[in-house]
Amino acid sequence: MAELRSLIVVLGDQLDLDASGFDDFDASVDAVWMAEVAEESTHVWSSKPRTVMFLAAMRHFALALQHAGRPLHYTRLDAPGNGGSLAAQLQADILRLKPARLVMTAPGDWRVLEAIKAVAAASKLPLDIREDRHFFSSVRDFAAHAQGRKALRMEYFYREQRKRHDVLMQDGEPVGGQWNFDADNRAAFGAAGPGTVPPRAKFEPDATTREVIALVNSRFARHPGRLESFAWPVTRAQALQSLQAFVRERLPLFGRYQDAMWPGDPWLYHAHLSAALNLKLLNPREVVAAAVAAHREGHAPLASVEGFVRQILGWREYVRGVYWTQMPGYLERNVLEAEHDLPAWFWTGATDMACLRDALTQTLEHGYANHIQRLMVTGLYTLMLGVQPKQVHAWYLAVYVDAVEWVELPNTLGMSQYADGGVMGSKPYIATGKYIQRMSPHCKGCRYDPAQRSGDSACPFTTLYWDFLMRHETALARNPRMALQVRNVARLTDAQKQAVHDRAAAVRRGDVGTATMSARSSE
Ligand SMILES: Cc1cc2nc3c(=O)[nH]c(=O)nc-3n(C[C@H](O)[C@H](O)[C@H](O)COP(=O)(O)OP(=O)(O)OC[C@H]3O[C@@H](n4cnc5c(N)ncnc54)[C@H](O)[C@@H]3O)c2cc1C
Numbered sequence: 001m002a003e004l005r006s007l008i009v010v011l012g013d014q015l016d017l018d019a020s021g022f023d024d025f026d027a028s029v030d031a032v033w034m035a036e037v038a039e040e041s042t043h044v045w046s047s048k049p050r051t052v053m054f055l056a057a058m059r060h061f062a063l064a065l066q067h068a069g070r071p072l073h074y075t076r077l078d079a080p081g082n083g084g085s086l087a088a089q090l091q092a093d094i095l096r097l098k099p100a101r102l103v104m105t106a107p108g109d110w111r112v113l114e115a116i117k118a119v120a121a122a123s124k125l126p127l128d129i130r131e132d133r134h135f136f137s138s139v140r141d142f143a144a145h146a147q148g149r150k151a152l153r154m155e156y157f158y159r160e161q162r163k164r165h166d167v168l169m170q171d172g173e174p175v176g177g178q179w180n181f182d183a184d185n186r187a188a189f190g191a192a193g194p195g196t197v198p199p200r201a202k203f204e205p206d207a208t209t210r211e212v213i214a215l216v217n218s219r220f221a222r223h224p225g226r227l228e229s230f231a232w233p234v235t236r237a238q239a240l241q242s243l244q245a246f247v248r249e250r251l252p253l254f255g256r257y258q259d260a261m262w263p264g265d266p267w268l269y270h271a272h273l274s275a276a277l278n279l280k281l282l283n284p285r286e287v288v289a290a291a292v293a294a295h296r297e298g299h300a301p302l303a304s305v306e307g308f309v310r311q312i313l314g315w316r317e318y319v320r321g322v323y324w325t326q327m328p329g330y331l332e333r334n335v336l337e338a339e340h341d342l343p344a345w346f347w348t349g350a351t352d353m354a355c356l357r358d359a360l361t362q363t364l365e366h367g368y369a370n371h372i373q374r375l376m377v378t379g380l381y382t383l384m385l386g387v388q389p390k391q392v393h394a395w396y397l398a399v400y401v402d403a404v405e406w407v408e409l410p411n412t413l414g415m416s417q418y419a420d421g422g423v424m425g426s427k428p429y430i431a432t433g434k435y436i437q438r439m440s441p442h443c444k445g446c447r448y449d450p451a452q453r454s455g456d457s458a459c460p461f462t463t464l465y466w467d468f469l470m471r472h473e474t475a476l477a478r479n480p481r482m483a484l485q486v487r488n489v490a491r492l493t494d495a496q497k498q499a500v501h502d503r504a505a506a507v508r509r510g511d512v513g514t515a516t517m518s519a520r521s522s523e
């Protein structure tokens with residue numbers, strides 16, 4: 001066998017033929033390495049849709065590598081002797097293939113980077129880790145932006161990104177004369193509802209995906225989630241179709257209804273592109289360019305296009321910078337000292353709270369919930385309940401098809417749970433049930449009343465909101481952005497405070513919020 005010069009390690013979220021790991025690839029002396037391993041589905045209790053998303057996309061990418069004439073060593077999950085973890089499988093393959101060095105595009109996750117470095121060191125092999133140029137900015141760019149700042153704020157980073165990459169800029173100024181169009185965005189649907197929303201792009205599973213579905217159903221039978229409606233894009237061609245459909249059909253109203261919710265429909269005017277982006281089937285540059293072109297051609301209003309560009313060029317790049325400049329300590333942060341367990345019904349949807357039941361059921365059904373459901377329904381509830389951030393993190397990382405740690409962790413632990421004490425956002429996002437009532441009709445079909453903070457019909461969100469303010473009163477009073485909310489606590493009588501306390505204790509015990517059999521069957 002001719003000597004193998006480089007073994008190019010490709011992970012399940014690096015499915016890009018143009019990735020830096022392939023620079024100088026020479027099919028006569030190099031080969032690609034990919035492996036499906038159980039550990040990636042078990043280190044958190046990965047849902048069936050998420051595992052299928054990754055494995056189906058990997059198998060289709062293996063076919064694309066074959067077509068591109070790049071030799072590939074691919075281990076399937078059910079291959080005899082599968083090492084079970086990336087490290088064990090790579091170690092075994094190094095012994096067999098004897099490469100002179102390992103090459104890879106920088107991994108997205110700290111855990112995986114450490115594991116591969118350890119394998120290279122143990123095998124005494126050079127490891128060439130290359131910049132991940134999928135992103136607009138490098139981690140070094142973000143570190144330079146962060147240096148010397150007392151506090152990080154997405155808005156400043158985003159404006160720098162707009163200027164540096166010349167996106168929606170004209171003569172050094174933002175197109176339209178302002179950076180932010182939030183005032184035009186974020187409406188609710190109103191009583192008439194969303195009407196006919198263009199349906200999401202769906203892709204019937206082909207033979208390769210069906211094989212993966214069968215494998216996951218048997219190998220991970222007890223894992224959460226369902227696969228009957230799996231229709232995600234798992235190839236680059238499908239991802240491009242999804243992008244085109246979004247820009248053509250939903251982008252014009254994306255901004256306006258970004259924060260709206262509607263029972264039974266998580267898709268609405270959202271892009272549904274996060275999984276394709278995170279697995280690198282799509283490049284953020286082409287996504288941003290398509291949205292900007294839609295504005296230039298008069299197809300989509302500036303407010304919507306700016307709102308969308310802000311998510312990709314701003315938030316997505318910002319959370320990656322936070323992750324890599326804060327890890328590994330970030331994973332351990334818990335400034336609010338939250339120690340409650342995640343309610344077991346997060347894994348089943350068995351709650352009698354209408355908004356949560358909807359978000360959880362859709363999550364388990366599709367591996368998807370939109371941003372406002374993640375932030376202001378599931379995340380809001382765990383924050384105010386006081387669930388240990390690591391447990392919340394493990395849930396979010398497990399259930400969504402787009403979940404990879406570099407993007408999930410700062411969103412969960414930082415933006416949603418405020419466990420980082422303000423690195424991601426300047427204050428905890430807390431609200432009563434009235435916020436959910438304003439943004440959706442959920443409360444109309446719920447047995448709880450968002451206006452009540454105590455008593456038998458009190459909405460658990462409203463109870464927990466007041467309980468949260470009371471529990472963290474001293475710390476929150478120091479935050480100027482929270483001062484107004486905290487001052488309202490002083491208006492409560494001792495008896496009112498006690499009633500909130502008692503009701504919150506009942507919610508924490510699970511006496512409230514957990515669906516009983518009779519409640520479930522009457523719904
Ligand atoms: C608690 C919590 C956990 C989250 N976990 C993940 C995760 O694991 N993976 C993930 O990709 N996103 C995560 N997000 C961010 C966001 O909710 C999803 O990106 C979005 O809902 C995906 O659906 P979409 O493609 O329809 O997005 P849209 O709402 O249509 O937005 C367009 C795109 O912008 C990007 N984007 C939007 N918001 C964010 C954000 N806050 N951070 C990073 N990128 C963003 C995504 O690439 C998304 O595809 C999380 C948010 C919260 C509050």
Ligand code: SF4
Nearest residue numbers: 353355433443446459
């Ligand atoms: S009343 Fe409370 S629990 Fe019920 S849907 Fe409204 S916000 Fe959710």
